[in-house]
Amino acid sequence: MQKIFDAHFHIIERPFSINARKVPPRKSYLVGRYLKECHSLPLDFVGxxxxxxxxxxxxxxxxxxxxxxxxxxxxxxxxxxNTFTDDEIMALDEMGIRGIRFDLSRVGKNSLTEIETLANRVYSLAKWSTEFYSPGSQVDPELETLILKLPKVSVYFPNTVCLSLIRLRQYLAHGVRLKVTGLSHAVNQKNQMKIVLPLLYRENPQGLMFGTELPETQADNCFSMADIYRIQEALSYDSEAVDNVLYRNAQKWYFKTI
Structure with missing residues (x-):
């Protein structure tokens, strides 16, 4: 049975933050439902x-x-x-937190120094990653320069395989990890994925990390077994490559002892 480390999913619980800028269209998506959906598939979710x-x-x-x-x-x-103290960060690390996240649609240029300071601090303290979500295909050049020089970074673009191959390979060449998600959005680009995914994998075999993106709040299509089959086919059913993308890379990325 194929092992999966789900590198990107959400649990939706109320109440939401009083400072939240948007509320998800789905009312709730609790842990029990997520685990039930995962266990209903012929896959071995290892984390x-x-x-x-x-x-x-x-x-x-x-x-x-x-x-x-x-x-x-x-x-x-x-x-x-940025006001979190070192003690507060280490308390979160003890709880199982392994990274911080920034939504690039909400990051202004004035925030770049703060992002760099916080990203370097959490890495120095706890070896956390810094994760960036970009809802579009374009990233501000100054921010992109920062992403490429930070110590431990992953980037998540919805529908990763349909973006600029040159830019994606540049990220991977600099050690940035890419989350392979949103494949359900790319049904019409199946042939493109067959070309792009192997090229990205060859650029950095440790650089791609699969995520289900469940419960998918931005599109109608959700993760299914078809996504797994597309990855296996694109990687020519090479068991080592498939395992790296589907579970091994992310497992090593997030767990310090593996």
């Missing part, structure tokens, strides 16, 4: 990274309640302000 979303803001209650339900094979990616 994952649950990602705090814009509607959770900086409230840490969200992951505090969710991670114990998911278990020790799962980690959290959170959003914290």
């Amino acid at each position: 994952g990274a649950v990602v705090s979303s814009a509607f959770h803001g900086d409230d840490q209650w969200y992951l505090m309640g969710i991670l114990p339900q998911l278990g020790k094979r799962y980690v959290g990616i959170t959003q914290i302000p």
Whole structure:
């Protein structure tokens, strides 16, 4: 049975942050439902990274309640302000947090120094990653320069395989990890994925990390077994490559002892 480390998914619980700029269209998506959907598939989910979303803001209650339900094979990616103390960051690390997240649609140029300071601080303290979400295909050049020089970075673009191959290969060449998600959005680009995915994998075999993106709040199509089959086919059923993309890369990225 194919192993999966789900490098990008969300759990939706109320109440949402009072500072949230948007509220998800789906009322709730709880841990029990996520695990039930995963276990209903002929896949072996060996862990994952649950990602705090814009509607959770900086409230840490969200992951505090969710991670114990998911278990020790799962980690959290959170959003914290620059004012968090070192002790507060280490307390989150003890809880299972392994990274911070920024939504690039909400990042202004005035924030670049703050992002760099916080990203370097959480890496120095706890070896956390810094994760960037870009809803579009374009990234501000100054921000892109920052992304390429930070110590441990992953980037998530919806429908990754349909973006500029040159830019994606540049990220991978600099050690930036790319989350392979949103494949359900790319049904009409199946042939493109067959070309792009192997090229990206050859650029950096450790650089691609698969995520289901469940429950998918931005599109009608959700993760299904078809996504797994597309990856296996694109990688010519090479078991090592498939395992790296579907579970091994992300597992090593998030767990310090693996």
